[in-house]
Amino acid sequence: MEDSQELSFDIFLKNFKNNVLKIGLKNSIQKDYILKILYFSEEHLTAEEISNKIKQNFNVSIGIATVYRAMKFFHDMKLVNQLDIGDGVIRYELNRLKHHDHLICTSCGIIIEFTDDLIELNQIKIAEKNNFILKEHIMSIYGICENCQDSNSLKK
Amino acid sequence: MEDSQELSFDIFLKNFKNNVLKIGLKNSIQKDYILKILYFSEEHLTAEEISNKIKQNFNVSIGIATVYRAMKFFHDMKLVNQLDIGDGVIRYELNRLKHHDHLICTSCGIIIEFTDDLIELNQIKIAEKNNFILKEHIMSIYGICENCQDSNSLKK
DNA sequence: GTCTATGCAAACTGTTTGCAATTTA
DNA sequence: TAAATTGCAAACAGTTTGCATAGAC
Numbered sequence: 133m134e135d136s137q138e139l140s141f142d143i144f145l146k147n148f149k150n151n152v153l154k155i156g157l158k159n160s161i162q163k164d165y166i167l168k169i170l171y172f173s174e175e176h177l178t179a180e181e182i183s184n185k186i187k188q189n190f191n192v193s194i195g196i197a198t199v200y201r202a203m204k205f206f207h208d209m210k211l212v213n214q215l216d217i218g219d220g221v222i223r224y225e226l227n228r229l230k231h232h233d234h235l236i237c238t239s240c241g242i243i244i245e246f247t248d249d250l251i252e253l254n255q256i257k258i259a260e261k262n263n264f265i266l267k268e269h270i271m272s273i274y275g276i277c278e279n280c281q282d283s284n285s286l287k288k
Numbered sequence: 289m290e291d292s293q294e295l296s297f298d299i300f301l302k303n304f305k306n307n308v309l310k311i312g313l314k315n316s317i318q319k320d321y322i323l324k325i326l327y328f329s330e331e332h333l334t335a336e337e338i339s340n341k342i343k344q345n346f347n348v349s350i351g352i353a354t355v356y357r358a359m360k361f362f363h364d365m366k367l368v369n370q371l372d373i374g375d376g377v378i379r380y381e382l383n384r385l386k387h388h389d390h391l392i393c394t395s396c397g398i399i400i401e402f403t404d405d406l407i408e409l410n411q412i413k414i415a416e417k418n419n420f421i422l423k424e425h426i427m428s429i430y431g432i433c434e435n436c437q438d439s440n441s442l443k444k
Numbered sequence: 445g446t447c448t449a450t451g452c453a454a455a456c457t458g459t460t461t462g463c464a465a466t467t468t469a
Numbered sequence: 470t471a472a473a474t475t476g477c478a479a480a481c482a483g484t485t486t487g488c489a490t491a492g493a494c
Contacts, residue, residue, distance in 0.1 A: 158448050158493045179484080195451040200484060202449095216374040218426075220459080221483070235418055246414055254406050255429050262391055262400055264431035270374075271427040273411050275420035314468045314473050335459080351476040356459060358474095376484085377458070 141171050148211070162194050166202050167226075176215050176223035176234075176243050179203060217243070217272060233270070237277035244277070297327050304367070318350050322358050323382075332371050332379035332399050335359060373399070373428060389426070393433035400433070 145167060149159045165186045170177070177185070179199045186194050203224050206212040215223040217236050223243075233251065235244040251271060259266035301323060305315045321342045326333070333341070335355045342350050359380050362368035371379040373392050379399075389407065391400040407427060415422035 153494085156448095160449055160492075162450070193451095196483095197452080197485075198450055204485095214374070216372055218370070218372040235414070235420055237420070238423060244418055246418065248410060248414060250406065250410050251427075254404060254410075258391065258402055258404060259429060259431050262402065263434040263437075264391055264393070264429070265437060266429065266431045267394060268431075269427065269429040271407075271425065273415060273420070273422065273425040275415050275422045275424075278419040281419075281421060309469080312473095316467075316474055318475070349476095352458095353460075353477080354475055360460095 137172070141168065144171065151209070161192075162198050163202050163205075165190055165192060165194065166199060167206075170212065170224065170226045173225075176225045178221050178223055182224070215243075215270075231268075234272045235277075236272055236274050237280055238274050239276050239280035242277055242279075293328070297324065300327065307365070317348075318354050319358050319361075321346055321348060321350065322355060323362075326368065326380065326382045329381075332381045334377050334379055338380070371399075371426075387424075390428045391433075392428055392430050393436055394430050395432050395436035398433055398435075 145164060148167065152159050166182055169182055169185045169189065173185070175181075179196060182203075183194055183196055183199050186192055203212060203214075206224075207214060211227055212224050213227050215225065215234065217223065217234070230247065231252065232245045232247045235246060236242075237244075251269075255269045256266060301320060304323065308315050322338060325338055325341045325345070329341070331337075335352060338359075339350055339352055339355050342348055359368060359370075362380075363370060367383055368380050369383050371381060371390065373379065373390070386403065387408065388401045388403045391402060392398075393400075407425075411425045412422060
C-alpha cells in the first residue's frame with residue numbers, strides 16, 4: 133500500500149516536473165518536498181505547518197518565503213486550493229480535482245470535507261440567474277463537531 | 289422616504305443604546321457614527337472604509353483602533369456580520385437578520401448578495417449527516433459579473 | 445553560462461494591544 | 470467619581486519583496 137502510494141506520487145511528481153520544464157521554468161528539491169508533504173497529508177496545512185513538516189519528515193529547512201512562493205506557483209497552476217476559514221491564516225491542500233466544501237468546528241478547529249451534488253447544481257443556477265460566468269465557489273459550514281459536543285458534557 | 293429611513297435608524301439606534309446600558313456598558317458618539325454608516329450603506333465595508341466614510345460624511349476623525357474595537361463589539365452582539373472574501377481584508381455589514389450569501393466578481397470585486405432556500409436547507413442536512421451542531425455557513429461563489437463580461441468585449 | 449529559485453532580512457498590510465487622556469453614566 | 474471608551478503609537482502575525490547567492494538546465 134505504502135509502495136503503491138509512493139509510486140503514484142512519483143508519477144505525479146515526474147509529471148509536474150515535466151510541465152514545469154515545458155513552460156521554461158526550473159525545478160527544485162524544495163518544491164519536491166512541499167509537494168510530497170501535500171500529497172501525503174490529509175489536512176489543510178498553513179505555510180508554517182508545511183515548513184515544519186518538512187523539517188520533521190526530511191530534516192530539511194526551507195525558508196518560509198520559498199513555501200509562500202511555491203504555494204502561489206502551485207495555485208496559479210491549479211495544483212493547490214487555498215482555504216481561508218477566516219482566522220487570518222491561509223491553508224493549502226492539493227487539488228484532487230473533485231470539488232468539495234468544508235465543515236469547520238468553531239470549538240476545536242477541525243476541518244471536515246464533504247461533497248454535495250445539490251450545492252454543485254445550485255451554484256450553477258445562482259450564477260446563471262445573476263448572469264455570472266461561474267468560476268468556483270467556497271462553502272464553509274460552521275458548527276460544533278461531535279467530539280466537542282461530547283467533551284462539553286464531560287462532567288456527567 | 290429619507291425621513292422615514294432616518295426615523296427607522298433613530299429607533300434602531302435608541303434601541304441599541306438601551307441594550308448597551310442594560311448590560312452595564314457605556315455608549316459613545318463614535319459607535320453612533322459607525323452604526324449610521326453601516327445602516328445606510330449597501331456595501332460591505334472594511335474598517336478603513338468605514339473610517340473614511342465617517343470623515344467624508346460627518347467630518348469627524350475616528351481612530352482605526354476604535355473602529356476595530358467597535359466592530360468586534362457589534363459582532364459579539366450579533367449586530368454585524370463579518371465577510372472574508374479571501375483578499376486579506378475583513379469586510380463588515382449590518383446583520384439584517386435574513387441570511388444571505390455572496391457572489392463575488394473576481395474581475396472587479398463587486399459583491400452581490402443572494403438568498404437561496406435550497407442552500408439553507410442543505411446545510412442543515414449536511415450538518416446533521418456529520419453530527420455537527422449547526423451555527424452558520426458562508427457560501428461565496430466566484431465568477432465574472434455581467435459588467436466585466438461586457439467590458440472585455442469592448443473592442444467590437 | 446545564463447537564467448531561475450532560494451534564503452535571509454527587511455518591508456508591508458491589516459489588525460490588536462497598552463496606556464494615558466477623555467468621556468459617559 | 471468610578472468605570473468604560475477613545476486615540477495614539479507600538480506591537481503583532483502573516484505574507485511579500487529585494488537582493489545576493491546557490492542551483493538547474
